[in-house]
Amino acid sequence: MNKLFLFVPAFWLSVTICHGQRFKADDIQKHINFLASDDLEGRGTGTLGEIRAANYIAGLFEESGLQPAGTEGSFFQPFQVMVSVEGNPHQLIGRNVVGFLDNGAEKTIVVGAHYDHLGKGFQGSSLSPDSQNKIHNGADDNASGTTGLIELARFISKNDVKEKHNFLFIAFSGEELGLLGSKHFVNNPTVALNKISSMINMDMIGRLQDDKGIVVSGWGTSPVWGKLIPGIAKKQSMRYTIDSSGVGASDHTSFYLKEIPVVQFFTGSHGDYHKTSDDADKINLPGEVKIINLIADLLVQLDAEPSEPVFVAAGNAHSGSTVSNFKVTLGVMPDYSYTGKGLRIDGVTKARPAEKAGMVAGDVLIKLGGKEIGTIYDYMDMLGKYEKGEQVEAVILRGGDTKVMKVIF
Template sequence: MRNIIFVLFFLCCCSTKQISQPVDYITPAKILSEVTFLASDAMQGRYYRSNEARIAANHIAESWKNSGLVPLPNQNSMYLPIEDLRAAPNVAAMLQGTGSDFVLITAHYDHLKPRKSGTDKIYNGADDNASGTAALIVIADALSKLQTTPEASIVLVAFTGEEAGLVGSEHFANTSPIPVHRIRALLNLDMISRGERNTIFLEGAPDAPRISLAINKANTKVGLHIIKNKHPEWLQRSDQAPFLERGVPSVFLSVEDHEDYHRVTDHTDKILPDLAAKTAQLSFLAAIDLANGVP
């Protein structure tokens, strides 16, 4: 009898251990699989005015739909076209919260058009920014596993035309489908898979104390080496800029420029899927905290 009780107890413990937290659905393997697709030669560098950028947009929207995300309020599609009709659209979706605030996690999915000469003509943009885009896709998967509805809606936005001068994010901020003053926080991910293993840079924290707190708290579970406020000039150079201009508390997560930055050699085999996965986990946990805590 004692033996049976022991066996039952043992089985119980084991099965409890196997129950994963939503954050555990964000894995390096999934990140790598997404980057492999987005940065493949077939995607031709995802230039924002290309058919391949539309294929990427479609892939993002389909993945989010499969994770149970829905279009933003008053939108019947996850595609948010910009004025330039040659351009692939912004893509946005959310996990609906119980309240009327929003927490945004964003990343641009476009990169550069192929160059005219050279043996390798394709700017694959594996780190820039297939890595951030992959994070958005895998974060949606984790969102779908949440047991309780957060208070603020958690919105994922994949921007078009970042490389052409923040075209997609400017358009979104200008014609925002959600009230800008209702955005509690924005976390932008652009290049999150190169450099030193386990090290990510965080910009914008001093002006966003609530986000900074949420990131610190999240990092007790993730264990990244976070270097803060080393490159404040970066705040102007990616998609958080138009939102900062409009007073939205925003931070930027990125790695340092590397030898393959904006070169045709920004290839998938050079990325650190583990770093991108941890940065995605950090953003996911911080977003949940921001969506539930005191704004």
């Protein structure tokens, strides 16, 4: 269940002045205006517009003094993507943009945001009618989060402080196609996963409404978030809603599934989500300044903690702010990059029907209730037909074996 907190304003003048100097609305507007401009044509994965956005981010990482932490000595970590365009599969190249602040530390804090969007509507998931060949600028989703990444990289690199941690700043490609960039990174890390302390993600932080505040996901993945965030939010008079789960529709999920503590910041859905109308003039610039200041304070305090964050397997992946039309859930994280028949499972939530039935990550669900599952959409259609307490038969592939399991919703 979500919990809503409201703190009475408690700004100190010195803190306000300091925050004003750290991040400026003009800088945020400059980044978002470029990333969400028609010139970049919606930053579709593998497109020229996305490449230009990647170059922009890499240039600012370099200007901030970050070291290249992609592949072959560059800021870029390319990976192959199979995209269906007008019913035909095409292989494209996505590229994460990765910059490293090396403080000679044992552990590294990861800060991430995805910079891809829907391009000109040919890569799917647009909610605008007749959307093909129309630019989806994605100002909030996720030029806003990418801007936060750029500004935090500058702040951490230029603050004249040698932190106790290294910092890895990653702009992910392929998020809109199924968290492909972050999944590629955790499977091909340029910093060893066992050296990663935690991961902070920003996805859609550009539409702050003071009466609603922010959604903080991943709260249950480590006690450290409940220890640090309330006090920081209090200083900013920031409302927030918590979602315990580490699994959600953004790149923090890929790190959570590797048992890394995660937290994500999000200002909520709106009527322009995944539509051609998500433009730069609708961004709440002072609100984004406030959120980036909050995350900057979190990074500073997280770095100062006497011990590393403890990972906790969080609760129900479908609790919290997620709104679902289903009465039941299986409790699995689909592998959105899987192109074979069936639903490949990337993660299983503890104490949910899938785990109780014996399913594990890597299984491919091919039948549910006697009906074949061809794609994830078949699975979603089937799930909407069941009631809590119903028992159905599930058929999965595990390696070369077929297994039959009983699922109780």
